[in-house]
Structures are given as C-alpha cells and as structure tokens.
Amino acid sequence: MLGQFELQIPDSMEEVLELLAGGDAPAILAGGTNLLVDMRAGSCRPERVLSLARLPRLRWIEERDHRIAIGAGTTVSDLLHDPRIAAHGAALVEAARLFAGQMVRNTATVAGNIAYGSPAADLVPPLMALDAEITLMSKSDTRTVPLAEFYTGYRQTVCRPDELVAGISWPKPGPGSAGLFYKLARRKGDAITVTGVAVALSVANGRMTDLRIALGAVAPTVMRARKAEAILEGKAPSDARFDRAGAAAAAECSPIDDIRASADYRRHTVHALVRRLAGEAASRAA
Numbered sequence: 423m424l425g426q427f428e429l430q431i432p433d434s435m436e437e438v439l440e441l442l443a444g445g446d447a448p449a450i451l452a453g454g455t456n457l458l459v460d461m462r463a464g465s466c467r468p469e470r471v472l473s474l475a476r477l478p479r480l481r482w483i484e485e486r487d488h489r490i491a492i493g494a495g496t497t498v499s500d501l502l503h504d505p506r507i508a509a510h511g512a513a514l515v516e517a518a519r520l521f522a523g524q525m526v527r528n529t530a531t532v533a534g535n536i537a538y539g540s541p542a543a544d545l546v547p548p549l550m551a552l553d554a555e556i557t558l559m560s561k562s563d564t565r566t567v568p569l570a571e572f573y574t575g576y577r578q579t580v581c582r583p584d585e586l587v588a589g590i591s592w593p594k595p596g597p598g599s600a601g602l603f604y605k606l607a608r609r610k611g612d613a614i615t616v617t618g619v620a621v622a623l624s625v626a627n628g629r630m631t632d633l634r635i636a637l638g639a640v641a642p643t644v645m646r647a648r649k650a651e652a653i654l655e656g657k658a659p660s661d662a663r664f665d666r667a668g669a670a671a672a673a674e675c676s677p678i679d680d681i682r683a684s685a686d687y688r689r690h691t692v693h694a695l696v697r698r699l700a701g702e703a704a705s706r707a708a
C-alpha cells in the first residue's frame with residue numbers, strides 16, 4: 423500500500439520550481455525505483471509527490487567543449503547506449519552495466535541515484551572519481567556543487583527542499599588518463615554493493631597525477647580517499663605505493679557490519695581493490 427498522497431505532474435520546469443518553492447516541499451518522483459519502494463514499505467510517507475514524468479526535456483546528454491553534461495532525467499540505460507559516455511566516462515558505463523536488471527535500468531535516473539544519498543549508490547563513486555559537479559536549480563537561483571561536497575551525512579545532502587538536481591557534468595578526461603570502477607557484491611547484477619571502488623588518474627612523464635579515489639558502501643556517504651590519493655599523487659607507479667595507498671584507504675573509511683558483510687571484510691576489500699584498480703589504471707594510462 424502506498425498510502426494517501428497528492429500527486430502533482432507539472433508540464434514545465436517553471437511549474438516544478440514554483441511547486442518546490444511553495445513551502446512544505448513535496449517528494450520528487452523520477453524513476454520511482456527508490457521512492458516508490460520506500461513508500462510501499464512505509465518508510466517514507468509524503469503528503470505531496472511531484473512527478474517529473476512530463477518533463478522529457480530533462481533527459482539529455484551533451485558534449486560541451488571540455489565537459490560532458492547530462493540532464494537529471496537521463497536513465498541508467500541511457501548511459502549504456504551513448505558513445506560520448508563510453509568515450510569520456512568508462513568507469514560510469516561499468517557501474518551502469520552492473521546496475522540492477524534491465525527494467526530498473528530503463529527507469530532509474532542518474533539524478534535519483536545521486537539525490538537519494540545512499541552510500542551504496544553505484545553511479546556516485548565513478549562520478550566522484552570523474553570530478554563531477556551537480557547543478558541545483560530553484561525558483562530563486564541555480565548553483566553548482568562538486569559531487570565530493572554534495573553529501574553531508576547518511577542520506578543527507580546540501581540539496582535544499584526547494585531545489586531540484588537539474589543536471590550533472592564532468593570534465594572530459596585528458597589523454598594519458600584512465601578510470602575504473604569495481605562493484606563487489608554477492609552477485610554481479612541486482613545486488614546491493616558490499617564495497618564499491620572507483621579510481622581515476624593520469625600518467626605524465628612517468629608520474630601519476632589528478633588522482634581521485636572514491637569509495638562506496640564503506641562510510642555514511644560515498645567518500646573520496648584523500649590520504650590514499652596523496653600517497654600516489656606526483657609519484658611513479660610502483661606496487662609498494664599501490665599497496666600503501668590501499669592500506670591508507672582502508673584506514674580512512676568507516677564501514678559497518680551489516681547482513682551483507684562485516685566491517686573488517688569491507689576494509690580488507692577496500693585495501694585490495696584500491697591497490698588493484700590504481701595499479702591497473704596506471705598501466706592503462708601509461
């Protein structure tokens with residue numbers, strides 16, 4: 423049972439922003455693959471639901487000079503079928519490929535995955551490693567926030583009740599760079615991630631630069647492993663350094679025990695995955 427609620431389905435962005443601005447913010451409904459599940463389970467009981475279903479103009483992918491930008495309505499399936507995402511976001515495609523089953527991928531949006539705020543959201547680590555920014559729009563202003571600063575705590579974000587995630591963009595990785603994502607889960611598809619690791623880096627003159635390592639499902643939010651990044655930044659690739667970076671990442675995350683895995687196991691897998699993915703990314707980038 424979904425319970426009683428008022429459903430609003432505006433036809434224009436202006437109307438959406440007006441409805442969000444009107445105090446007592448409604449729950450935004452995109453693909454519904456999180457929201458409707460929570461409403462059915464009774465863990466979320468909104469009085470008003472604002473559907474984006476009549477805003478097809480939110481579903482777009484654009485290449486703009488040095489950036490790739492996608493609209494909030496872009497689905498996980500869209501990521502899998504666009505050559506620009508394949509060319510400039512290989513790790514994101516890998517996350518999309520391992521995401522749920524096809525029916526869910528066809529409706530689940532990238533913005534919904536980000537906005538829901540789950541630490542296990544699979545698209546967030548690769549987007550964070552790509553240095554993505556989020557465009558937040560309200561009736562009064564539009565602002566851009568780095569994805570690495572979007573989360574403030576477990577399922578908490580800087581998105582205000584009167585704001586909407588309107589789009590996401592990231593700089594195109596340059597030549598000599600590589601990005602990888604690994605989802606560790608009990609199955610490859612349709613399973614909640616136990617540990618997710620994304621690594622992006624460049625190699626120039628035999629040294630690693632632009633290190634970004636993002637960890638999923640091992641802290642209250644998806645997080646950057648900044649200490650691990652600092653161990654590798656500006657240094658030549660070496661197995662010993664990759665191992666030290668893995669150990670640093672395992673020390674700086676804060677996993678919990680749950681039904682899927684123990685905190686110890688998660689730390690162990692962060693160590694192994696950071697070491698492995700950083701080594702592989704450095705080889706590919708070189």
Ligand SMILES: Cc1cc2nc3c(=O)[nH]c(=O)nc-3n(C[C@H](O)[C@H](O)[C@H](O)COP(=O)(O)OP(=O)(O)OC[C@H]3O[C@@H](n4cnc5c(N)ncnc54)[C@H](O)[C@@H]3O)c2cc1C
Nearest residue numbers: 450452453454455456457522530531534535537543544587
């Ligand atoms: C069977 C199943 C399998 C799944 N497998 C995976 C998986 O493998 N990996 C994974 O990461 N997730 C998975 N999920 C979770 C879910 O599919 C994703 O998080 C999905 O991307 C959510 O997007 P949505 O469009 O359905 O969001 P919705 O459910 O519509 O919304 C999710 C949340 O985001 C808010 N929101 C949505 N759009 C906006 C916006 N534009 N601006 C501001 N707030 C917004 C909503 O208000 C709500 O709080 C799975 C879910 C199911 C049911």
